[in-house]
Amino acid sequence: DAKTTQPPSMDCAEGRAANLPCNHSTISGNEYVYWYRQIHSQGPQYIIHGLKNNETNEMASLIITEDRKSSTLILPHATLRDTAVYYCIVRVGKDMRFGAGTRLTVKP
Amino acid sequence: DSGVTQTPKHLITATGQRVTLRCSPRSGDLSVYWYQQSLDQGLQFLIQYYNGEERAKGNILERFSAQQFPDLHSELNLSSLELGDSALYFCASSPTPWGLAGGGGETQYFGPGTRLLVL
Numbered sequence: 001d002a003k004t005t006q007p008p009s010m011d012c013a014e015g016r017a018a019n020l021p022c023n024h025s026t027i028s029g030n031e032y033v034y035w036y037r038q039i040h041s042q043g044p045q046y047i048i049h050g051l052k053n054n055e056t057n058e059m060a061s062l063i064i065t066e067d068r069k070s071s072t073l074i075l076p077h078a079t080l081r082d083t084a085v086y087y088c089i090v091r092v093g094k095d096m097r098f099g100a101g102t103r104l105t106v107k108p
Numbered sequence: 109d110s111g112v113t114q115t116p117k118h119l120i121t122a123t124g125q126r127v128t129l130r131c132s133p134r135s136g137d138l139s140v141y142w143y144q145q146s147l148d149q150g151l152q153f154l155i156q157y158y159n160g161e162e163r164a165k166g167n168i169l170e171r172f173s174a175q176q177f178p179d180l181h182s183e184l185n186l187s188s189l190e191l192g193d194s195a196l197y198f199c200a201s202s203p204t205p206w207g208l209a210g211g212g213g214e215t216q217y218f219g220p221g222t223r224l225l226v227l
Contacts, residue, residue, distance in 0.1 A: 034215070043110065043198050043218030044151065087151075095166055096141070096206050096216060098151040 003027070004088045009103045012082075018075040020102050022088030025069040031091050033064060035073045037084040038101075044087065047073065078106045111135065112219035114199050120225045126187040129222045133180055133201030139163070140182040141206070141216060142174055146195040157182060158205040189226045196221045 005023040012018040024033060035047040048055055048062045050071070055062045061074040075082055087101040111134035121127055133140050142154040144167075153166035157176035168174075171189075176182045186193060200216040 032214070038151075041145075041196060041221070041223075043112075043200075043220050045110075046215055046217060049215060091206065091214075095153050095164060097153065098143075100150055 003090045003097065004099055006086075006088055006099060006102045008100060009105070011105050011107055012075075012078045014080060014106055014108050015077055018078040018082065018104055018106070020073040020075075020086050020088075020104065021070065022073070023070045024088065024090045027068055027090050029068075033062070033071050034089040034096075035060070035062065036087045036089065036098075037082075038087070039081075039084040044098075047086075078104075080106050080108065082106050110217040110219060112199060112201050112217055114197075114219040114222050116222060117220065118223050118225075120227065121189060122227055123189055123191060125189050125226075126185065127189065127224065129184040129186070129197050129199075129224075131182045131184070131199030131201075131219060133182070133199075134217055137201035137203050137217070138180065139202045139205040140176050140180070141200040141202075142168075142182070142184050143198040143200065143218075144195050145198065145221075146192075149195075151198070154184070156205065163205050186224070191226050194224055194226045196223050 032049050034049040036044040038044045050062045064071045083106045085101040113132045115130045138159045140157045143151045145151050154168040156164040174184045198221045200218045202216045206214045
């Protein structure tokens with residue numbers, strides 16, 4: 001019963017931007033949105049997090065809507081190595097609830 | 109490399125046995141978390157420790173137990189193992205515990221995992 005909703009899968013062409021959406025309509029005012037990814041069976045990798053403002057780091061950009069009910073993770077120039085399951089997470093009490101995530105496949 | 113180490117990488121054992129998985133958090137991180145990921149399943153939160161104290165429990169079976177030691181490393185003990193316990197077990201750490209207000213310090217960094225196979 002994760003508090004987020006993501007599409008199960010997406011494809012993206014190599015070199016193009018990958019835009020991964022997430023709905024979190026029940027988010028509370030002080031809860032951050034976190035994004036992680038898991039490549040094959042490796043440990044999940046932290047990507048980015050944000051509260052209200054858009055955020056950017058060396059890996060990705062995070063766009064959060066003004067009402068904070070949804071967000072989009074942007075990988076500006078996707079490569080084959082970005083093929084992974086991407087998880088959008090909002091805290092549920094003291095738990096970090098991973099939903100099913102979005103399986104992003106970057107194609108040549 | 110996240111800075112979180114887990115041993116062993118692989119473990120094969122028989123039903124009914126007991127195993128111990130070990131995790132060393134990133135330097136300076138006080139919180140440790142354990143997760144289970146079964147084949148084709150999502151990550152399930154098991155338990156959280158902060159500075160040696162249990163802070164939150166998730167879907168952890170009574171046959172499983174964990175502890176965090178004074179040097180902050182953690183161990184997950186799995187006993188009376190069943191075939192269904194075969195899974196990847198991940199440890200994560202963060203500077204501050206997940207569940208406190210505020211961000212950044214809650215960011216969890218995951219280890220490479222221990223793959224457990226129960227035969």
